[in-house]
Amino acid sequence: MKRETIIWTVLFVAGGLFLVVRGTQSDHGLGRQYVKQVRVNPQSATDLRVKFKEAPPTDRQAQLSIPRTVGLWVAAFFTLAILSFLYRDNIFYKIAESVMVGVSAAWYMVTAGFWEAIIPKLLANLAPETIGSWALPDLLKPKPPDPKLLSLVPLVLGIMLLCRLLPRGGWIGRWPLAFIVGVFAGIRMIGFLEADFVSQIRSSIIPLVVMTDAGRVNLWASLRNTGLVFGVLACLAYFFFSVEHRGLVGRLARVGVWYLMITFGASFAFTVMGRIALLAGRITFLFDDWLWLIDPAGKRWGP
Amino acid sequence: MIDLLRNLDRRWIFLAMLLAVSIPILAQQSFPERPTKTVLDVFNYIEGLPEGSNILLSFDFGPSSDGELEPIATAVVRHCCLKRHKMFFMTLYPDGVPLPERTIKSVIEQEFESYNFKYGEDYINLGFNNAEELVIIVMGTDIKKMFPTDIEKKPLDGFPIAENITSLEDMDLIFTITTGYPGMKEWVQYGSSPLGVKLAVGSTAVQAPEAYPYLPDQMLGLLAAIKGAAEYEAALADKYPAFRDPAKNQGIKRMAPQFWAHLLIIGLIVLGNVVYFADRFQGARR
Numbered sequence: 001m002k003r004e005t006i007i008w009t010v011l012f013v014a015g016g017l018f019l020v021v022r023g024t025q026s027d028h029g030l031g032r033q034y035v036k037q038v039r040v041n042p043q044s045a046t047d048l049r050v051k052f053k054e055a056p057p058t059d060r061q062a063q064l065s066i067p068r069t070v071g072l073w074v075a076a077f078f079t080l081a082i083l084s085f086l087y088r089d090n091i092f093y094k095i096a097e098s099v100m101v102g103v104s105a106a107w108y109m110v111t112a113g114f115w116e117a118i119i120p121k122l123l124a125n126l127a128p129e130t131i132g133s134w135a136l137p138d139l140l141k142p143k144p145p146d147p148k149l150l151s152l153v154p155l156v157l158g159i160m161l162l163c164r165l166l167p168r169g170g171w172i173g174r175w176p177l178a179f180i181v182g183v184f185a186g187i188r189m190i191g192f193l194e195a196d197f198v199s200q201i202r203s204s205i206i207p208l209v210v211m212t213d214a215g216r217v218n219l220w221a222s223l224r225n226t227g228l229v230f231g232v233l234a235c236l237a238y239f240f241f242s243v244e245h246r247g248l249v250g251r252l253a254r255v256g257v258w259y260l261m262i263t264f265g266a267s268f269a270f271t272v273m274g275r276i277a278l279l280a281g282r283i284t285f286l287f288d289d290w291l292w293l294i295d296p297a298g299k300r301w302g303p
Numbered sequence: 304m305i306d307l308l309r310n311l312d313r314r315w316i317f318l319a320m321l322l323a324v325s326i327p328i329l330a331q332q333s334f335p336e337r338p339t340k341t342v343l344d345v346f347n348y349i350e351g352l353p354e355g356s357n358i359l360l361s362f363d364f365g366p367s368s369d370g371e372l373e374p375i376a377t378a379v380v381r382h383c384c385l386k387r388h389k390m391f392f393m394t395l396y397p398d399g400v401p402l403p404e405r406t407i408k409s410v411i412e413q414e415f416e417s418y419n420f421k422y423g424e425d426y427i428n429l430g431f432n433n434a435e436e437l438v439i440i441v442m443g444t445d446i447k448k449m450f451p452t453d454i455e456k457k458p459l460d461g462f463p464i465a466e467n468i469t470s471l472e473d474m475d476l477i478f479t480i481t482t483g484y485p486g487m488k489e490w491v492q493y494g495s496s497p498l499g500v501k502l503a504v505g506s507t508a509v510q511a512p513e514a515y516p517y518l519p520d521q522m523l524g525l526l527a528a529i530k531g532a533a534e535y536e537a538a539l540a541d542k543y544p545a546f547r548d549p550a551k552n553q554g555i556k557r558m559a560p561q562f563w564a565h566l567l568i569i570g571l572i573v574l575g576n577v578v579y580f581a582d583r584f585q586g587a588r589r
Contacts, residue, residue: 086317104398112397112433120456138457187436191492195521199496203520267512270527272568273561274371274508277529279324280560281370287328296331297550 022291028300030292031076033068036061056300076290079282122158125151204232231259305581308574316571323567327559333549334558336537345503345524346538348476349382356475357468358383359391361490362406364482365398368507372480374532374554375505376406379478381546382539384415389464390426391474393450395438395485400431404454423453423462430454436489442471443498471500476523480505487514491521505531533558 022030036055041047055062081096124131124139125148132139139145157176164173208229210221237249238256245253287293292300338346349358360380364372383390390411392403407428411420420426429450432438441449446468447459459465471477477500481487487504495502501523506514508528518525526535532554540547549556 087314108397111400111431116397116431116433136456138452141458187440191436191489195488195492195496195517199521200516203516263512267509270508270511272508272565273530274528276324276561276564277508277557278368278370279320279564280328280529280557281373283321283325283328283560284557287325294329294331296556 028292031069031072031290032057033065033072034059034062035065035068036063058300072290076286079286083282122151122155126155204229230255235259305578308578309582319567320564323563324560327563328556330559331549331556332559333552333556334562336533336555336558338534338538338541341518341525341527342531342534343524343538344519345379345478345526346382346535346542348501348503348523349379349386349388350542352386352388352475354387356386356388357391357473358388359393359471359474359477360403361477361479361481362392362394362399362403363396363479363486364402364507365396366402368482369402371507371528372482372505372532373402373406374529374552374557375526375535376402376480377410378532378535378539378554379480379505379526380406380410381414382535384411384418384420385539385543387418387425388475391429391464391468392426393429394431395435395489396482397431397433400454403428424464427459427462427464428454429459435485436493439471439485439489439493443493444470446470446473471498474500476501476503478503478505481510482507483510486510491517495521529554529557529561 019030034055034057035052036059037050038053040049040051052065078096078099081092084090085093119131119135124136128139128147129144132144157179160172161176162173164170206225206229208222208226210218210225212218234252234256237252238260243249288295362376380390392407394400394403407426411426430453432449434449438449450459452458453462467473471494477490477494479487479490479502481504487506487510490502494500502521503523504514505526506528511525511527514522514525526532536546536552536554540552546552
């Protein structure tokens with residue numbers, strides 16, 4: 001047996017033993033989810049519906065929730081499976097990756113596509129009574145709305161778009177595509193022009209010497225404004241290619257590069273912070289929700 | 304030693320990072336935080352709004368950014384509850400649909416159970432609309448056109464909270480917790496800039512540098528990722544001593560792993576440069 005195989009076997013056995021011992025021998029155990037029943041409408045004498053609410057194991061009404069416990073262990077398995085890629089590509093990572101892609105695609109299709117677009121925005125407009133009686137009962141209150149035949153236009157455009165999949169007649173799909181491109185180009189142009197062009201220019205026109213109410217120079221604010229305006233001009237100089245980057249323009253462009261480098265550095269540092277926060281989030285999940293090594297929020301027995 | 308560093312397997316670095324993050328979490332370490340201006344601007348604005356002001360909370364992120372953004376959502380919703388503002392939850396992300404629901408359950412229904420907030424009167428979940436930035440554009444003139452129903456598909460007109468709401472201009476603040484498209488940029492382009500509605504942003508760290516140019520004219524303030532959450536929690540704790548309890552401050556607690564992990568990265572960058580210059584020095588001698 002290879003040395004690496006032996007090491008991994010030992011690690012897996014040790015991890016498994018830890019889980020078994022902690023789950024059976026310790027006072028607290030690990031990896032269970034408890035719920036309790038609560039009335040949806042406690043004030044009502046007739047509405048007797050109940051829902052399940054997360055509860056600490058110490059609650060006298062708490063009962064073990066098998067589905068939530070299974071979900072917890074599945075989440076822990078997938079977290080470890082994804083993190084295992086840091087060591088090397090492996091079967092557990094592949095499984096987790098495939099499940100992730102499949103679940104995401106299905107979720108998007110069902111949530112964003114079917115239940116948020118096709119049903120309420122298309123079919124509910126074309127056949128409100130049918131859809132209301134089948135899927136959206138509140139649509140029929142107080143009375144069923146009249147069909148909106150204008151919704152036939154997006155229906156036809158949608159079918160035309162699907163023609164791209166046909167072996168012949170794919171050109172039909174170009175018409176709705178042209179419509180989409182045209183609409184979004186117009187919308188984006190207005191948005192960028194106002195928010196990213198005009199407003200940004202306006203925000204850059206600021207006093208280089210800032211005075212306080214007492215009539216003195218606010219040195220810090222003045223330096224900040226000067227740095228900002230100078231940085232904008234320097235970065236613009238770097239991207240201004242109609243003049244050769246020599247002499248004053250060259251030096252200004254060089255300063256622009258430094259500004260850009262500092263910006264990239266800040267972006268990288270922010271990215272590092274973000275990734276560490278995500279890692280900390282998953283580690284907290286493993287230690288807190290799954291292994292019950294910590295209980296910072298006092299969800300079970302207090303900190 | 305230089306040879307060892309030069310040939311160091313990257314997996315040792317991963318292991319070191321795992322330890323740098325895990326040990327502070329296990330030790331429940333935390334450091335004091337001081338809120339910066341971009342965070343305080345948001346905090347003071349929400350604090351200064353009269354009770355019952357309308358705040359739109361758009362959870363424009365999915366579970367993949369939850370580790371960074373959930374503490375922001377919790378801290379801001381907590382503050383809105385303390386001030387008894389009216390909260391309108393929504394999302395522009397299909398996989399973000401369960402996230403407002405979770406925050407509502409954990410903060411409004413559990414943590415603030417004694418406040419007796421009523422669904423449809425004090426808060427409402429508008430759910431998800433898949434029209435991306437078009438949602439924001441249309442909401443600028445008619446919110447009910449984009450959200451005729453709440454998440455349970457019950458007509459919005461039936462809820463008291465929606466009685467005096469027509470467009471985004473009826474909102475005293477839009478707070479978007481955002482990870483990408485559609486998100487911060489679209490809310491600026493189609494919300495705050497053309498309409499003049501106050502906009503605050505809680506963003507992922509990756510997106511934060513893109514947000515700074517919009518401060519302070521087009522954006523009221525910015526909570527940049529976990530650091531922003533920690534600062535907001537600190538501001539909340541300064542004002543409301545009940546929230547000094549570290550157990551309630553996920554953001555502050557997650558800054559300890561940040562500290563040690565950043566120290567490790569700085570150390571590794573220094574070591575990498577040492578190896579680089581040592582190689583150059585040896586090359587020059589040869």
